[in-house]
Amino acid sequence: MEYLPVNFNSKFSKIEGHWQPKGIARLNNYAFKIAKIKGEFIWHKHDDTDEVFIVNRGELVINLPDGSVKVSQGEMFVVPKGIEHKPFAAEECEIIMIEPEGTLNTGDKVDEKTIDEIEWI
Template sequence: MEYKTINLQEKLSKFQDQWSPKVIAEMNDYQFKLVKVQGDFVWHKHEHTDEVFIVLEGNLIIEFRDGKVTLNEGEMFVIPKNIEHKPYAEEECNIMLVEPKGVVNTGQERTEQTAENDVWI
């Protein structure tokens, strides 16, 4: 077996597209995904799973129907399953998502922001 670390900055340098998560690792049935975001995303929810947002660079706002949370660099937030939310970033923000394999970025919604799933870098 080859033992090799995963360099997050190197992985982030391999793509420029936004709102399109890229898988960098798996653990059991969970995937670690990197994504670059800027501007508004769509309102959506994940009916069967929680979702973890970890801000690596920048600032991210996650709006809920009854409030919002602001995440700064180095902070994380867990969104409980079945809670409608809408991420937003004024400037480009690099985040890591941790979620079960097969989760679609827009939940049950299908829009122009729905990304291809299970794309590895």
């Protein structure tokens, strides 16, 4: 049997809009989610989990309480649990996030950007 890998670019080609995470793979109880983003997200935190951001294309800035980090294609950053953060991308950017399944995209905040249940693609 020939199994198929998950191709990141192929998955990104299926999504439209910004800040709308989609599930693409599971690792135990963790979810791999992808999103196209542009502009500013909201300040929020995840009290129970770290959160991984990997950039597939473009440039992501994660604002943190005492500074920021710029994450480019081929790079990742781990936001530690409990730390406030605000993602930002000046131009459209493709990000992969890894976190426990069920982690809310807006963390401790509820906002018009909150996505209660993600779609799997």
